[in-house]
Amino acid sequence: MPNSHAPKRSVFFISDGTGITAETLGQSLLTQFEGLPTKATRMPFVDSVEKARQCVLRINAAHADDGLRPIVFNTLVSTETSQVIHAADALVLDLFQTFINPLEKELGLKSTHTIGRSHSATQNQQEYANRIEAINFSLSHDDGQTDKNLAEADVILIGVSRSGKTPTSLYLALTFGLRCANYPLIPEDFERDTLPATLAPYKDKLFGLTIQPERLAEIRNERRPNSKYSALENCRYEVHAAESLMRREGIRWLSSTTKSIEEIATTVMQEIKLERRVF
Protein backbone atom coordinates (compact mmCIF):
# COMPACT_ATOMS: atom_id res chain seq x y z
CA MET A 1 0.00 0.00 0.00
CA PRO A 2 1.30 3.45 -0.88
CA ASN A 3 1.98 5.71 2.08
CA SER A 4 -0.68 8.43 2.13
CA HIS A 5 1.76 10.81 3.86
CA ALA A 6 4.38 10.36 1.16
CA PRO A 7 5.27 13.58 -0.67
CA LYS A 8 3.53 13.93 -4.00
CA ARG A 9 5.55 13.53 -7.17
CA SER A 10 5.32 16.59 -9.43
CA VAL A 11 4.27 15.85 -12.99
CA PHE A 12 4.40 18.35 -15.86
CA PHE A 13 2.77 18.16 -19.29
CA ILE A 14 4.57 20.50 -21.69
CA SER A 15 3.32 21.42 -25.15
CA ASP A 16 3.57 24.15 -27.78
CA GLY A 17 -0.20 23.71 -28.25
CA THR A 18 -2.90 23.01 -25.69
CA GLY A 19 -1.07 20.17 -23.95
CA ILE A 20 -4.27 18.11 -23.94
CA THR A 21 -2.64 15.24 -25.86
CA ALA A 22 0.39 15.25 -23.54
CA GLU A 23 -1.86 15.26 -20.50
CA THR A 24 -4.16 12.49 -21.74
CA LEU A 25 -1.35 10.09 -22.61
CA GLY A 26 0.71 11.06 -19.57
CA GLN A 27 -2.17 10.54 -17.13
CA SER A 28 -2.94 7.26 -18.85
CA LEU A 29 0.67 6.12 -18.26
CA LEU A 30 0.52 7.19 -14.61
CA THR A 31 -2.65 5.13 -13.97
CA GLN A 32 -0.36 2.12 -14.49
CA PHE A 33 1.25 2.97 -11.15
CA GLU A 34 -1.67 2.57 -8.81
CA GLY A 35 -1.92 4.84 -5.81
CA LEU A 36 1.07 6.95 -6.85
CA PRO A 37 0.51 10.40 -5.31
CA THR A 38 1.08 13.06 -7.96
CA LYS A 39 0.65 16.82 -8.45
CA ALA A 40 -0.03 17.47 -12.12
CA THR A 41 0.52 20.72 -14.02
CA ARG A 42 -0.27 21.31 -17.68
CA MET A 43 2.01 23.89 -19.36
CA PRO A 44 0.42 24.84 -22.69
CA PHE A 45 1.55 27.20 -25.47
CA VAL A 46 5.30 26.83 -24.77
CA ASP A 47 6.32 28.23 -28.13
CA SER A 48 9.60 30.02 -27.39
CA VAL A 49 12.96 29.33 -25.78
CA GLU A 50 12.13 31.93 -23.14
CA LYS A 51 8.89 30.13 -22.17
CA ALA A 52 10.74 26.80 -22.12
CA ARG A 53 13.27 28.33 -19.68
CA GLN A 54 10.41 29.44 -17.41
CA CYS A 55 9.12 25.85 -17.43
CA VAL A 56 12.54 24.59 -16.39
CA LEU A 57 12.60 27.04 -13.47
CA ARG A 58 9.21 25.73 -12.27
CA ILE A 59 10.26 22.11 -12.69
CA ASN A 60 13.50 22.63 -10.77
CA ALA A 61 11.62 24.53 -8.03
CA ALA A 62 9.20 21.58 -7.70
CA HIS A 63 12.17 19.24 -7.30
CA ALA A 64 13.59 21.42 -4.55
CA ASP A 65 10.19 21.62 -2.78
CA ASP A 66 9.24 17.93 -3.05
CA GLY A 67 12.65 16.35 -2.71
CA LEU A 68 11.55 14.09 -5.60
CA ARG A 69 12.65 14.28 -9.21
CA PRO A 70 9.66 15.53 -11.28
CA ILE A 71 8.34 13.65 -14.28
CA VAL A 72 7.96 15.66 -17.47
CA PHE A 73 5.81 14.54 -20.40
CA ASN A 74 7.11 16.58 -23.31
CA THR A 75 5.38 17.01 -26.67
CA LEU A 76 7.37 20.02 -27.91
CA VAL A 77 7.94 19.76 -31.64
CA SER A 78 10.79 22.27 -31.91
CA THR A 79 14.20 20.70 -31.30
CA GLU A 80 15.46 23.98 -29.83
CA THR A 81 12.82 24.40 -27.10
CA SER A 82 12.84 20.67 -26.44
CA GLN A 83 16.58 20.82 -25.68
CA VAL A 84 15.93 23.52 -23.10
CA ILE A 85 13.42 21.25 -21.33
CA HIS A 86 15.92 18.39 -21.30
CA ALA A 87 18.24 20.50 -19.15
CA ALA A 88 15.65 20.34 -16.34
CA ASP A 89 16.43 18.30 -13.26
CA ALA A 90 13.71 15.74 -14.07
CA LEU A 91 12.84 12.57 -15.94
CA VAL A 92 11.86 14.00 -19.35
CA LEU A 93 9.85 11.66 -21.58
CA ASP A 94 9.48 12.76 -25.22
CA LEU A 95 6.01 11.65 -26.23
CA PHE A 96 6.40 13.25 -29.65
CA GLN A 97 10.03 13.42 -30.79
CA THR A 98 10.59 9.74 -29.97
CA PHE A 99 8.44 8.72 -32.91
CA ILE A 100 9.41 11.36 -35.49
CA ASN A 101 12.69 9.66 -36.39
CA PRO A 102 11.22 6.20 -37.15
CA LEU A 103 8.37 7.87 -39.07
CA GLU A 104 10.83 9.92 -41.16
CA LYS A 105 12.74 6.75 -42.03
CA GLU A 106 9.60 4.78 -42.89
CA LEU A 107 8.03 7.54 -45.00
CA GLY A 108 11.25 8.74 -46.58
CA LEU A 109 10.16 12.30 -45.72
CA LYS A 110 11.48 15.00 -43.40
CA SER A 111 9.06 16.26 -40.75
CA THR A 112 8.16 19.94 -40.96
CA HIS A 113 8.62 20.60 -37.21
CA THR A 114 5.61 22.90 -37.38
CA ILE A 115 4.29 23.62 -33.93
CA GLY A 116 0.71 23.68 -32.71
CA ARG A 117 -0.65 21.56 -35.57
CA SER A 118 -2.82 19.48 -33.29
CA HIS A 119 -6.03 21.06 -31.96
CA SER A 120 -5.44 24.10 -34.13
CA ALA A 121 -8.34 25.84 -35.85
CA THR A 122 -6.23 27.18 -38.69
CA GLN A 123 -5.48 23.66 -39.87
CA ASN A 124 -8.77 23.25 -41.67
CA GLN A 125 -11.45 25.92 -41.70
CA GLN A 126 -14.03 23.59 -43.26
CA GLU A 127 -13.53 20.91 -40.62
CA TYR A 128 -13.98 23.56 -37.97
CA ALA A 129 -17.25 24.73 -39.52
CA ASN A 130 -18.47 21.10 -39.64
CA ARG A 131 -17.70 20.74 -35.97
CA ILE A 132 -19.68 23.84 -34.98
CA GLU A 133 -22.51 22.68 -37.25
CA ALA A 134 -22.53 19.28 -35.51
CA ILE A 135 -22.67 20.92 -32.07
CA ASN A 136 -25.59 23.12 -33.11
CA PHE A 137 -27.38 20.13 -34.62
CA SER A 138 -26.90 18.04 -31.49
CA LEU A 139 -28.02 20.85 -29.19
CA SER A 140 -31.16 21.59 -31.20
CA HIS A 141 -31.96 17.86 -31.42
CA ASP A 142 -31.33 17.17 -27.74
CA ASP A 143 -34.05 15.34 -25.85
CA GLY A 144 -36.41 15.09 -28.84
CA GLN A 145 -36.79 18.88 -29.11
CA THR A 146 -37.43 18.73 -32.84
CA ASP A 147 -38.08 16.22 -35.62
CA LYS A 148 -36.72 18.58 -38.29
CA ASN A 149 -33.83 17.49 -40.52
CA LEU A 150 -33.52 14.07 -38.91
CA ALA A 151 -32.38 12.80 -42.31
CA GLU A 152 -29.18 14.80 -41.71
CA ALA A 153 -28.40 13.04 -38.43
CA ASP A 154 -25.43 10.65 -38.36
CA VAL A 155 -26.90 8.84 -35.40
CA ILE A 156 -30.06 9.01 -33.28
CA LEU A 157 -29.74 7.86 -29.66
CA ILE A 158 -32.79 6.57 -27.82
CA GLY A 159 -33.31 5.51 -24.21
CA VAL A 160 -35.13 6.34 -21.00
CA SER A 161 -34.53 9.68 -19.30
CA ARG A 162 -31.02 9.85 -17.68
CA SER A 163 -29.53 6.89 -19.51
CA GLY A 164 -26.63 9.00 -20.83
CA LYS A 165 -27.98 10.24 -24.17
CA THR A 166 -27.19 13.96 -23.83
CA PRO A 167 -23.51 13.68 -22.74
CA THR A 168 -22.90 11.08 -25.46
CA SER A 169 -24.55 13.25 -28.14
CA LEU A 170 -22.51 16.30 -27.19
CA TYR A 171 -19.30 14.28 -27.02
CA LEU A 172 -19.88 12.79 -30.48
CA ALA A 173 -20.48 16.28 -31.88
CA LEU A 174 -17.59 18.04 -30.14
CA THR A 175 -14.92 15.39 -30.55
CA PHE A 176 -15.84 13.75 -33.85
CA GLY A 177 -18.01 16.35 -35.62
CA LEU A 178 -20.94 13.91 -35.81
CA ARG A 179 -24.53 15.14 -35.93
CA CYS A 180 -26.28 13.30 -33.15
CA ALA A 181 -29.97 13.59 -32.24
CA ASN A 182 -31.41 12.00 -29.13
CA TYR A 183 -34.94 10.97 -28.16
CA PRO A 184 -36.24 9.99 -24.75
CA LEU A 185 -38.32 6.81 -24.59
CA ILE A 186 -41.35 7.72 -22.50
CA PRO A 187 -44.40 5.87 -21.06
CA GLU A 188 -46.47 6.66 -24.18
CA ASP A 189 -43.93 4.81 -26.31
CA PHE A 190 -44.16 1.80 -24.00
CA GLU A 191 -47.97 1.80 -24.04
CA ARG A 192 -48.07 2.06 -27.84
CA ASP A 193 -45.27 -0.50 -27.87
CA THR A 194 -43.73 0.75 -31.12
CA LEU A 195 -41.09 3.31 -32.02
CA PRO A 196 -42.25 6.92 -32.32
CA ALA A 197 -43.47 7.32 -35.91
CA THR A 198 -40.93 10.07 -36.66
CA LEU A 199 -38.06 7.68 -35.93
CA ALA A 200 -39.30 4.70 -37.93
CA PRO A 201 -37.74 5.81 -41.26
CA TYR A 202 -34.30 6.09 -39.63
CA LYS A 203 -33.97 2.66 -38.07
CA ASP A 204 -30.41 2.17 -39.38
CA LYS A 205 -29.30 5.30 -37.51
CA LEU A 206 -30.87 4.35 -34.20
CA PHE A 207 -28.80 3.28 -31.24
CA GLY A 208 -30.18 2.56 -27.78
CA LEU A 209 -28.71 3.29 -24.35
CA THR A 210 -29.92 1.37 -21.35
CA ILE A 211 -28.86 1.36 -17.71
CA GLN A 212 -29.24 -0.74 -14.56
CA PRO A 213 -32.52 0.24 -12.83
CA GLU A 214 -30.72 0.60 -9.45
CA ARG A 215 -28.18 3.06 -10.91
CA LEU A 216 -30.93 4.92 -12.77
CA ALA A 217 -32.92 5.36 -9.55
CA GLU A 218 -29.80 6.78 -7.85
CA ILE A 219 -29.21 9.28 -10.66
CA ARG A 220 -32.86 10.32 -10.85
CA ASN A 221 -33.09 10.68 -7.07
CA GLU A 222 -30.38 13.33 -7.15
CA ARG A 223 -32.54 15.28 -9.57
CA ARG A 224 -36.05 14.72 -8.18
CA PRO A 225 -35.85 12.99 -4.79
CA ASN A 226 -38.75 10.77 -3.67
CA SER A 227 -40.74 11.17 -6.88
CA LYS A 228 -42.53 8.53 -8.92
CA TYR A 229 -39.96 9.39 -11.65
CA SER A 230 -37.06 8.24 -9.48
CA ALA A 231 -38.74 5.34 -7.63
CA LEU A 232 -36.85 2.07 -8.14
CA GLU A 233 -40.05 0.28 -9.14
CA ASN A 234 -40.76 2.83 -11.89
CA CYS A 235 -37.13 2.73 -13.09
CA ARG A 236 -37.39 -1.07 -13.32
CA TYR A 237 -40.58 -0.77 -15.36
CA GLU A 238 -39.17 1.83 -17.77
CA VAL A 239 -35.86 0.03 -18.33
CA HIS A 240 -37.60 -3.29 -18.91
CA ALA A 241 -40.12 -1.73 -21.33
CA ALA A 242 -37.38 0.15 -23.21
CA GLU A 243 -35.21 -2.95 -23.56
CA SER A 244 -38.20 -5.01 -24.78
CA LEU A 245 -39.06 -2.34 -27.34
CA MET A 246 -35.48 -2.11 -28.64
CA ARG A 247 -35.11 -5.88 -28.77
CA ARG A 248 -38.33 -6.32 -30.71
CA GLU A 249 -37.46 -3.52 -33.15
CA GLY A 250 -33.99 -4.95 -33.70
CA ILE A 251 -32.20 -1.84 -32.47
CA ARG A 252 -28.60 -2.16 -31.35
CA TRP A 253 -28.04 -1.02 -27.76
CA LEU A 254 -25.60 -1.09 -24.86
CA SER A 255 -25.74 -0.61 -21.13
CA SER A 256 -24.16 2.69 -20.07
CA THR A 257 -24.02 1.68 -16.39
CA THR A 258 -20.26 1.14 -16.04
CA LYS A 259 -19.11 2.91 -19.19
CA SER A 260 -17.51 6.31 -19.66
CA ILE A 261 -18.82 8.79 -22.22
CA GLU A 262 -15.78 8.00 -24.41
CA GLU A 263 -16.45 4.27 -24.26
CA ILE A 264 -20.14 4.72 -25.13
CA ALA A 265 -19.32 7.09 -28.01
CA THR A 266 -16.65 4.74 -29.39
CA THR A 267 -19.02 1.76 -29.26
CA VAL A 268 -21.78 3.72 -31.01
CA MET A 269 -19.34 4.68 -33.79
CA GLN A 270 -18.22 1.05 -34.18
CA GLU A 271 -21.78 -0.29 -34.35
CA ILE A 272 -23.23 2.38 -36.68
CA LYS A 273 -19.96 2.37 -38.65
CA LEU A 274 -19.34 6.09 -38.36
CA GLU A 275 -16.06 7.78 -39.22
CA ARG A 276 -14.97 10.93 -37.42
CA ARG A 277 -15.53 14.17 -39.37
CA VAL A 278 -12.90 16.23 -37.55
CA PHE A 279 -9.37 15.51 -36.31
Add this chain to the structure above:
Amino acid sequence: MPNSHAPKRSVFFISDGTGITAETLGQSLLTQFEGLPTKATRMPFVDSVEKARQCVLRINAAHADDGLRPIVFNTLVSTETSQVIHAADALVLDLFQTFINPLEKELGLKSTHTIGRSHSATQNQQEYANRIEAINFSLSHDDGQTDKNLAEADVILIGVSRSGKTPTSLYLALTFGLRCANYPLIPEDFERDTLPATLAPYKDKLFGLTIQPERLAEIRNERRPNSKYSALENCRYEVHAAESLMRREGIRWLSSTTKSIEEIATTVMQEIKLERRVF
Protein backbone atom coordinates in the same frame (compact mmCIF):
# COMPACT_ATOMS: atom_id res chain seq x y z
CA MET B 1 4.40 18.68 -53.81
CA PRO B 2 2.96 15.29 -52.92
CA ASN B 3 1.44 13.38 -55.81
CA SER B 4 -2.35 13.40 -55.41
CA HIS B 5 -2.59 10.09 -57.30
CA ALA B 6 -0.17 8.38 -54.94
CA PRO B 7 -1.71 5.44 -53.04
CA LYS B 8 -2.76 6.32 -49.52
CA ARG B 9 -0.75 4.97 -46.62
CA SER B 10 -2.89 2.94 -44.20
CA VAL B 11 -2.65 4.03 -40.58
CA PHE B 12 -4.07 2.09 -37.62
CA PHE B 13 -4.65 3.23 -34.05
CA ILE B 14 -4.86 0.21 -31.76
CA SER B 15 -5.99 0.31 -28.14
CA ASP B 16 -7.49 -1.88 -25.44
CA GLY B 17 -9.70 1.11 -24.57
CA THR B 18 -11.33 3.68 -26.84
CA GLY B 19 -8.20 4.40 -28.89
CA ILE B 20 -8.88 8.13 -28.64
CA THR B 21 -5.47 8.83 -27.06
CA ALA B 22 -3.68 6.75 -29.70
CA GLU B 23 -5.56 8.51 -32.48
CA THR B 24 -4.98 12.02 -31.13
CA LEU B 25 -1.22 11.60 -30.69
CA GLY B 26 -0.87 9.58 -33.89
CA GLN B 27 -2.71 12.15 -36.02
CA SER B 28 -0.67 14.88 -34.39
CA LEU B 29 2.55 13.08 -35.42
CA LEU B 30 1.26 12.63 -38.97
CA THR B 31 0.54 16.36 -39.36
CA GLN B 32 4.33 16.75 -39.26
CA PHE B 33 4.43 15.16 -42.71
CA GLU B 34 2.48 17.66 -44.73
CA GLY B 35 0.35 16.43 -47.59
CA LEU B 36 0.95 12.76 -46.77
CA PRO B 37 -2.11 10.87 -48.07
CA THR B 38 -3.36 8.51 -45.36
CA LYS B 39 -6.33 6.23 -44.64
CA ALA B 40 -6.85 6.07 -40.89
CA THR B 41 -8.63 3.35 -38.90
CA ARG B 42 -9.19 3.33 -35.15
CA MET B 43 -9.33 -0.14 -33.62
CA PRO B 44 -10.73 0.17 -30.10
CA PHE B 45 -11.37 -2.42 -27.35
CA VAL B 46 -8.62 -4.83 -28.50
CA ASP B 47 -8.55 -6.69 -25.20
CA SER B 48 -7.72 -10.26 -26.21
CA VAL B 49 -5.10 -12.15 -28.22
CA GLU B 50 -7.85 -13.20 -30.63
CA LYS B 51 -8.86 -9.57 -31.31
CA ALA B 52 -5.19 -8.61 -31.73
CA ARG B 53 -4.85 -11.37 -34.34
CA GLN B 54 -7.83 -9.98 -36.24
CA CYS B 55 -6.11 -6.57 -36.25
CA VAL B 56 -2.99 -8.12 -37.72
CA LEU B 57 -5.04 -9.72 -40.51
CA ARG B 58 -6.54 -6.31 -41.40
CA ILE B 59 -3.14 -4.60 -41.25
CA ASN B 60 -1.54 -7.20 -43.51
CA ALA B 61 -4.48 -7.01 -45.94
CA ALA B 62 -4.03 -3.23 -46.12
CA HIS B 63 -0.35 -3.75 -46.97
CA ALA B 64 -1.28 -6.15 -49.75
CA ASP B 65 -3.91 -3.73 -51.12
CA ASP B 66 -1.85 -0.51 -50.91
CA GLY B 67 1.57 -1.89 -51.69
CA LEU B 68 2.77 0.33 -48.83
CA ARG B 69 3.77 -0.76 -45.35
CA PRO B 70 1.06 0.43 -42.92
CA ILE B 71 1.85 2.54 -39.87
CA VAL B 72 0.47 1.29 -36.55
CA PHE B 73 0.16 3.46 -33.46
CA ASN B 74 -0.13 0.98 -30.63
CA THR B 75 -1.23 1.77 -27.07
CA LEU B 76 -1.92 -1.80 -25.93
CA VAL B 77 -0.93 -2.21 -22.31
CA SER B 78 -0.78 -6.00 -22.23
CA THR B 79 2.61 -7.39 -23.30
CA GLU B 80 0.93 -10.48 -24.73
CA THR B 81 -1.48 -8.72 -27.13
CA SER B 82 1.18 -6.14 -27.97
CA GLN B 83 3.53 -8.92 -29.13
CA VAL B 84 0.83 -10.17 -31.49
CA ILE B 85 0.58 -6.71 -33.09
CA HIS B 86 4.36 -6.56 -33.52
CA ALA B 87 4.16 -9.59 -35.81
CA ALA B 88 2.20 -7.45 -38.33
CA ASP B 89 3.89 -6.47 -41.56
CA ALA B 90 3.96 -2.78 -40.58
CA LEU B 91 5.86 -0.05 -38.76
CA VAL B 92 4.55 -0.49 -35.21
CA LEU B 93 5.12 2.45 -32.88
CA ASP B 94 4.49 1.79 -29.18
CA LEU B 95 3.04 5.04 -27.84
CA PHE B 96 2.51 3.49 -24.43
CA GLN B 97 5.00 0.67 -23.70
CA THR B 98 7.95 2.84 -24.74
CA PHE B 99 7.55 4.95 -21.62
CA ILE B 100 6.58 2.30 -19.06
CA ASN B 101 10.13 1.06 -18.60
CA PRO B 102 11.75 4.47 -17.84
CA LEU B 103 8.81 5.28 -15.52
CA GLU B 104 9.23 2.00 -13.63
CA LYS B 105 12.93 2.77 -13.14
CA GLU B 106 12.31 6.35 -12.03
CA LEU B 107 9.47 5.49 -9.64
CA GLY B 108 10.98 2.25 -8.36
CA LEU B 109 7.56 0.64 -8.92
CA LYS B 110 6.23 -2.03 -11.24
CA SER B 111 3.38 -1.03 -13.54
CA THR B 112 0.14 -2.94 -13.06
CA HIS B 113 -0.45 -3.55 -16.80
CA THR B 114 -4.14 -2.96 -16.18
CA ILE B 115 -5.96 -2.34 -19.41
CA GLY B 116 -8.58 0.27 -20.21
CA ARG B 117 -7.62 2.57 -17.34
CA SER B 118 -7.86 5.68 -19.46
CA HIS B 119 -11.35 6.99 -20.36
CA SER B 120 -12.91 4.36 -18.14
CA ALA B 121 -15.95 5.17 -16.02
CA THR B 122 -15.13 2.61 -13.38
CA GLN B 123 -11.94 4.46 -12.47
CA ASN B 124 -13.70 7.02 -10.35
CA GLN B 125 -17.45 7.11 -9.86
CA GLN B 126 -17.34 10.50 -8.15
CA GLU B 127 -15.35 12.12 -10.95
CA TYR B 128 -17.88 10.76 -13.39
CA ALA B 129 -20.78 12.23 -11.44
CA ASN B 130 -18.98 15.60 -11.37
CA ARG B 131 -18.61 15.47 -15.11
CA ILE B 132 -22.31 14.81 -15.73
CA GLU B 133 -23.15 17.55 -13.22
CA ALA B 134 -20.89 19.99 -15.12
CA ILE B 135 -22.55 19.12 -18.44
CA ASN B 136 -26.01 19.67 -16.97
CA PHE B 137 -24.90 22.96 -15.42
CA SER B 138 -23.40 24.20 -18.68
CA LEU B 139 -26.46 23.18 -20.71
CA SER B 140 -28.90 24.86 -18.34
CA HIS B 141 -26.70 27.99 -18.19
CA ASP B 142 -26.19 28.19 -21.96
CA ASP B 143 -26.93 31.51 -23.63
CA GLY B 144 -28.00 33.24 -20.41
CA GLN B 145 -30.99 30.91 -19.93
CA THR B 146 -30.90 31.30 -16.16
CA ASP B 147 -29.22 33.37 -13.44
CA LYS B 148 -29.72 30.63 -10.84
CA ASN B 149 -26.73 29.17 -9.00
CA LEU B 150 -24.19 31.38 -10.78
CA ALA B 151 -22.15 31.25 -7.58
CA GLU B 152 -21.47 27.59 -8.42
CA ALA B 153 -20.03 28.39 -11.85
CA ASP B 154 -16.29 27.88 -12.35
CA VAL B 155 -16.30 30.35 -15.23
CA ILE B 156 -18.80 32.60 -17.00
CA LEU B 157 -18.15 33.33 -20.66
CA ILE B 158 -19.48 36.51 -22.23
CA GLY B 159 -19.46 37.78 -25.80
CA VAL B 160 -21.66 38.69 -28.75
CA SER B 161 -23.85 36.03 -30.38
CA ARG B 162 -21.77 33.44 -32.34
CA SER B 163 -18.42 34.32 -30.82
CA GLY B 164 -17.83 30.70 -29.71
CA LYS B 165 -19.28 30.67 -26.19
CA THR B 166 -21.47 27.57 -26.46
CA PRO B 167 -18.89 25.15 -27.94
CA THR B 168 -16.30 26.36 -25.43
CA SER B 169 -18.70 25.94 -22.49
CA LEU B 170 -19.63 22.42 -23.51
CA TYR B 171 -16.00 21.48 -24.14
CA LEU B 172 -14.93 22.75 -20.69
CA ALA B 173 -17.73 20.74 -19.08
CA LEU B 174 -17.23 17.51 -21.04
CA THR B 175 -13.44 17.39 -21.05
CA PHE B 176 -12.52 19.01 -17.76
CA GLY B 177 -15.68 18.72 -15.64
CA LEU B 178 -15.87 22.51 -15.24
CA ARG B 179 -19.18 24.26 -14.67
CA CYS B 180 -19.35 26.91 -17.32
CA ALA B 181 -22.17 29.44 -17.79
CA ASN B 182 -22.35 31.73 -20.81
CA TYR B 183 -24.11 35.03 -21.45
CA PRO B 184 -24.65 36.79 -24.73
CA LEU B 185 -23.77 40.50 -24.81
CA ILE B 186 -26.73 42.18 -26.51
CA PRO B 187 -27.61 45.71 -27.69
CA GLU B 188 -29.24 46.54 -24.31
CA ASP B 189 -25.93 45.86 -22.56
CA PHE B 190 -24.16 48.21 -24.97
CA GLU B 191 -26.75 50.97 -24.52
CA ARG B 192 -26.58 50.69 -20.74
CA ASP B 193 -22.83 50.42 -21.12
CA THR B 194 -22.34 48.28 -18.01
CA LEU B 195 -22.30 44.58 -17.29
CA PRO B 196 -25.67 42.91 -16.70
CA ALA B 197 -26.41 43.37 -12.97
CA THR B 198 -26.59 39.60 -12.39
CA LEU B 199 -22.98 39.19 -13.54
CA ALA B 200 -21.44 42.06 -11.56
CA PRO B 201 -20.82 39.99 -8.37
CA TYR B 202 -18.86 37.38 -10.35
CA LYS B 203 -16.32 39.56 -12.09
CA ASP B 204 -13.43 37.26 -11.20
CA LYS B 205 -15.13 34.40 -13.03
CA LEU B 206 -15.87 36.34 -16.21
CA PHE B 207 -14.00 35.72 -19.42
CA GLY B 208 -14.80 37.37 -22.74
CA LEU B 209 -14.71 35.98 -26.26
CA THR B 210 -14.45 38.32 -29.20
CA ILE B 211 -14.14 37.72 -32.93
CA GLN B 212 -13.20 39.59 -36.12
CA PRO B 213 -16.33 41.36 -37.44
CA GLU B 214 -15.73 39.97 -40.97
CA ARG B 215 -15.63 36.39 -39.69
CA LEU B 216 -18.65 37.02 -37.45
CA ALA B 217 -20.67 38.33 -40.42
CA GLU B 218 -19.77 35.16 -42.37
CA ILE B 219 -20.87 32.88 -39.52
CA ARG B 220 -24.10 34.80 -38.89
CA ASN B 221 -24.92 34.89 -42.61
CA GLU B 222 -24.99 31.10 -42.69
CA ARG B 223 -27.60 31.22 -39.98
CA ARG B 224 -29.73 34.21 -41.00
CA PRO B 225 -28.72 35.43 -44.46
CA ASN B 226 -29.21 39.10 -45.37
CA SER B 227 -30.49 40.13 -41.95
CA LYS B 228 -29.55 43.12 -39.83
CA TYR B 229 -28.17 40.53 -37.38
CA SER B 230 -25.60 39.33 -39.89
CA ALA B 231 -24.82 42.62 -41.68
CA LEU B 232 -21.12 43.49 -41.53
CA GLU B 233 -21.88 47.00 -40.25
CA ASN B 234 -23.92 45.61 -37.35
CA CYS B 235 -21.25 43.01 -36.57
CA ARG B 236 -18.63 45.79 -36.46
CA TYR B 237 -20.80 47.80 -34.07
CA GLU B 238 -21.46 44.87 -31.73
CA VAL B 239 -17.85 43.67 -31.62
CA HIS B 240 -16.55 47.19 -30.99
CA ALA B 241 -19.14 47.82 -28.26
CA ALA B 242 -18.44 44.46 -26.60
CA GLU B 243 -14.68 45.00 -26.62
CA SER B 244 -15.07 48.51 -25.17
CA LEU B 245 -17.32 47.20 -22.42
CA MET B 246 -14.92 44.39 -21.52
CA ARG B 247 -11.90 46.69 -21.60
CA ARG B 248 -13.56 49.23 -19.33
CA GLU B 249 -14.75 46.58 -16.87
CA GLY B 250 -11.29 45.02 -16.77
CA ILE B 251 -12.47 41.65 -18.06
CA ARG B 252 -9.93 39.29 -19.60
CA TRP B 253 -10.74 38.28 -23.15
CA LEU B 254 -9.35 36.71 -26.30
CA SER B 255 -10.22 36.65 -29.97
CA SER B 256 -11.64 33.30 -31.05
CA THR B 257 -11.22 34.06 -34.76
CA THR B 258 -8.32 31.73 -35.54
CA LYS B 259 -8.48 29.53 -32.45
CA SER B 260 -9.80 26.00 -32.00
CA ILE B 261 -12.22 25.12 -29.20
CA GLU B 262 -9.34 23.35 -27.40
CA GLU B 263 -7.11 26.44 -27.65
CA ILE B 264 -9.84 28.75 -26.36
CA ALA B 265 -10.69 26.38 -23.48
CA THR B 266 -7.01 26.02 -22.52
CA THR B 267 -6.48 29.78 -22.52
CA VAL B 268 -9.59 30.35 -20.39
CA MET B 269 -8.31 27.79 -17.85
CA GLN B 270 -4.89 29.46 -17.76
CA GLU B 271 -6.31 32.95 -17.26
CA ILE B 272 -8.99 32.08 -14.66
CA LYS B 273 -6.54 29.61 -13.04
CA LEU B 274 -8.83 26.60 -13.25
CA GLU B 275 -7.74 23.02 -12.68
CA ARG B 276 -9.48 20.16 -14.42
CA ARG B 277 -11.99 18.25 -12.28
CA VAL B 278 -11.89 15.01 -14.28
CA PHE B 279 -9.12 13.01 -15.96
